[in-house]
Amino acid sequence: MAQAASAPSAQALPELASVYWRPRVDEDALRRRGTLWTTITVAHVVPFVAIAVLIVLLQPLAVAVSLIALAKAWLIPALYAQRGANVVRPKRRLDDEPERRALGLLGDLVGHEARDLYSATGLVLERGALGVWLVGEAGAVLVRPGRRRVFCYCVRVPEDALPSADRTSHLLLALREDETGFATVANLAFSGARWRLRRRLDRRMRPALAAAARAA
Amino acid sequence: MSRLVRMDRSGHTTIAEWTAADERSVESAVAAFRKELDRGSFAVVPQGEGRAEQVSDLPVDADLVVMRRPIAGG
8 A cells, every 4th residue: 555656757648648738737736626616516505505594584484495405505515526436436347357367467566455455445545746546447536635635537448348457557557657647637527525525435435535545 | 577468358468578688589579569559558667666657668677568558538
């Protein structure tokens, strides 16, 4: 689990050419994106809560409508967090033999603890300069220093027949090549509080998020 | 013995093995390496935990070279 922090890399991920219009992700960009996501969440929640309060004040008998507004205030951030959790949701597995072989290669790439965590949760823990990553087969979660905020990225190998562990190895190697390039190529699906993501995450994967938070 | 590995539907396939002292094995590995690059793959040399280097020429002294396919935002 004790991967070395990858410093901003001198080598650029070649896939950056396919997203040439995106500014490269860095600390400042992550802070801005995080603030933007928080602002959007507040902009969704506050009006519904205000409406709920106002309705009860104006007409106490309309409490049912007020509850609906409160439910929406709760549901919208939850849906965003679900979108974040979906990036690491396990996909369909192939036959046992390719999966076993792919797992062997992934095992060669990571340390003993990371291998155990992957076996238990399906996620590889990788320390980086931007925070601690959890790499899955079709996405990655970045737990930022301070442990409170997460960024969920949707990123994959666009080939259908690869075993799950091979997909994870692809992403892991790309991340190690160029961390900020990796975050630039990937699509941001969610940024928000770690607890929000935890609630929507598959139970099996929650220990990986806890481990990443401890390591962040 | 160094290995050139391609991640594919079988899990992974060793497409070449070589030793630096054996010129024929190196030539064969370089040819396999070039073929994979021509397919659009990228070559990566894992350098211990947390680090990997992308290469465009076969590093003869590396123990393991992994060919990966491009990634994309989902």
